[in-house]
Amino acid sequence: MATASISQLMSSANILFTAILSYFFLKRRYTKFQIAGIVLLIIGIIIIGIASVIGTTHKQEENKTSISGVLFLFIGNALGALIVITEEKLLNKYYCHPLEIVGIEGASGFAIALSILCVLQLIRCTPSGSFCPYGTVEDSVKALKDIGNDKILAIAVMFTIVILSFTNFTGVSITKYASAMHRVVITAGRPLCIWIVAYCLNWEGFIWLQFVGYFVIVIGIL
Numbered sequence: 001m002a003t004a005s006i007s008q009l010m011s012s013a014n015i016l017f018t019a020i021l022s023y024f025f026l027k028r029r030y031t032k033f034q035i036a037g038i039v040l041l042i043i044g045i046i047i048i049g050i051a052s053v054i055g056t057t058h059k060q061e062e063n064k065t066s067i068s069g070v071l072f073l074f075i076g077n078a079l080g081a082l083i084v085i086t087e088e089k090l091l092n093k094y095y096c097h098p099l100e101i102v103g104i105e106g107a108s109g110f111a112i113a114l115s116i117l118c119v120l121q122l123i124r125c126t127p128s129g130s131f132c133p134y135g136t137v138e139d140s141v142k143a144l145k146d147i148g149n150d151k152i153l154a155i156a157v158m159f160t161i162v163i164l165s166f167t168n169f170t171g172v173s174i175t176k177y178a179s180a181m182h183r184v185v186i187t188a189g190r191p192l193c194i195w196i197v198a199y200c201l202n203w204e205g206f207i208w209l210q211f212v213g214y215f216v217i218v219i220g221i222l
Helices: 004-010 013-025 032-054 059-065 067-093 098-120 139-148 151-175 181-202 208-221
Strands: none
Touching: 013 032, 013 067, 013 208, 032 181, 032 208, 067 098, 067 151, 067 181, 098 139, 139 151, 151 181
16 A cells, blocks of 8 residues: 555654644643744645655556555554653653553553454455455464565564564653654654665655655754
8 A cells, every 4th residue: 555665754744643642632832933843744744645646656656555555654653643642641640661661562562463463364355456365354374374484584573573672662761751752753764764775775766756745844853
């Protein structure tokens, strides 16, 4: 539904949702300068969203981002913003070590994801493109077999787990000792790195409209 670079570029919407939720739940108020930055952020996100749907290169034609893909990215960013706001509110009210927060989130997230995957594994569907290629909404059994049969894939999965553990720990630490807004702003540089790597590895083509959108987002963040 969306390429890796687009999903990361659209993750900048996390800042927007965090700012909105901070206003209502943390009673944080913004200056006119900060509001202007949020407006630029919205404009940049809209530009990238439009570019991801209508502007594709030959390399991206088969993996063209759909409107539903952009919608799911927005929903995911909104939920991510809700998580960091909840973390800040709890960390301000109760004393809790960042590692403990990461452990609780990891255990609860694993339990929830496992329950959902078990349900999706039992839902049969008619194969249709990339949505349902194996006859079920989510074929977790096949995914586990693929990981077990491919050493490189297994190493990549384990490496990802370790990296995400450190990322979540540092993220929660920033939320505890600074704020949720500091956390999402600091991570805003990640999309550019992924975009550059994807382009250099010839995974995706270059689209000027995406570059313009991200440039506007960076100006808004600054």
